Amino acid sequence: MTTKLYKNPTIHTLATDLGLKITTDPVSAIKDHCHRQIKRFLREFAHCSTLSGLLDLAAQKLGTTFREIHCDDDLTQLTREYADRGEPCAALFHSELTEDVFGVTFKLCRPGKFDLPYISLIDCRGNKVHKVYFTKWHELGHLLILTDQRRLSFKRTHALHELKSPEESMVDVIAGEFAYYAPMVLPYAKGGLTFTTIDSARAALCPEGSYQSALIGLVKVWPTSCVLVEARWAGKQSSHPGQYAASCALRAAHVLVNDAARESGLRLHRNFRVPESSVIHRVFAESLSEGTANENLDWWTSSDGTRLQDQELRVSAKRIGNTIYALLIPIPSRTTH
Numbered sequence: 001m002t003t004k005l006y007k008n009p010t011i012h013t014l015a016t017d018l019g020l021k022i023t024t025d026p027v028s029a030i031k032d033h034c035h036r037q038i039k040r041f042l043r044e045f046a047h048c049s050t051l052s053g054l055l056d057l058a059a060q061k062l063g064t065t066f067r068e069i070h071c072d073d074d075l076t077q078l079t080r081e082y083a084d085r086g087e088p089c090a091a092l093f094h095s096e097l098t099e100d101v102f103g104v105t106f107k108l109c110r111p112g113k114f115d116l117p118y119i120s121l122i123d124c125r126g127n128k129v130h131k132v133y134f135t136k137w138h139e140l141g142h143l144l145i146l147t148d149q150r151r152l153s154f155k156r157t158h159a160l161h162e163l164k165s166p167e168e169s170m171v172d173v174i175a176g177e178f179a180y181y182a183p184m185v186l187p188y189a190k191g192g193l194t195f196t197t198i199d200s201a202r203a204a205l206c207p208e209g210s211y212q213s214a215l216i217g218l219v220k221v222w223p224t225s226c227v228l229v230e231a232r233w234a235g236k237q238s239s240h241p242g243q244y245a246a247s248c249a250l251r252a253a254h255v256l257v258n259d260a261a262r263e264s265g266l267r268l269h270r271n272f273r274v275p276e277s278s279v280i281h282r283v284f285a286e287s288l289s290e291g292t293a294n295e296n297l298d299w300w301t302s303s304d305g306t307r308l309q310d311q312e313l314r315v316s317a318k319r320i321g322n323t324i325y326a327l328l329i330p331i332p333s334r335t336t337h
């Protein structure tokens with residue numbers, strides 16, 4: 001996504017409007033612009049050391065109050081509260097928070113003496129509840145890239161919320177950058193990466209993020225090599241409709257190769273079949289809750305039969321519902337002296 005995004009003219013314009021030096025990569029320039037703001041907030045509040053704390057601090061500094069909507073009644077009540085305050089945006093609450101929209105930020109016309117200038121409605125109804133933590137960072141992402149001109153005319157972010165608009169994608173990149181902010185994760189990244197270390201980092205840093213988002217976010221910024229695999233029973237996407245069922249197998253539905261692993265040359269692609277000899281397969285087939293084993297990356301083969309590289313791995317697999325998550329950690333090869 002980022003690769004295409006940096007070529008997008010809207011993103012170029014945004015970088016220019018933010019007064020950033022024009023570079024060939026406006027996405028990085030915008031990310032740096034956001035990093036500078038977050039670092040400034042943290043310099044002021046040096047005691048802030050958790051991701052939850054950072055979220056609250058950034059919301060405060062960027063001037064928004066999160067209001068969570070857990071049921072339709074919450075929305076009705078909030079609408080009444082803001083209508084009573086004479087806020088014209090209250091009339092838009094219902095219509096703006098459509099099915100596709102997870103959150104929306106409004107500028108208040110008549111903030112009270114102690115009110116922040118914005119209000120961010122966070123939809124927590126139904127399945128949206130799993131994305132609440134990310135949605136909050138998404139809304140802050142919009143505020144992190146407000147240009148001076150927009151700050152004056154800003155009424156709501158929904159106008160920017162067209163699905164898959166370049167700006168929405170940019171805001172998602174920003175949200176991903178700070179939801180699991182690397183400098184805060186690093187103190188927890190001591191020793192080997194296991195599901196236990198992930199659990200304790202998540203509990204200490206941001207228990208409100210969903211398990212899946214924590215897993216992805218933490219593995220992504222972990223300083224040591226790791227490949228995260230989300231395995232599910234699925235058919236081959238390219239197969240003809242009649243052959244889909246026959247192609248069903250336990251497959252790597254999602255694969256995340258973190259930076260350290262990528263730099264060391266590790267590769268694994270999505271949709272690969274999970275080797276039947278792997279502990280990932282055993283946890284799935286035997287309905288285990290988790291398992292660990294030493295394996296080799298060359299057990300994995302692509303559909304054309306190409307074997308992956310010879311690399312010893314420590315594989316830990318864990319079942320969450322119908323999904324098996326696995327951490328593939330390279331074991332350094334023993335050198336002979």
Ligand SMILES: [Zn+2]
Nearest residue numbers: 160161168171
């Ligand atoms: Zn948005």
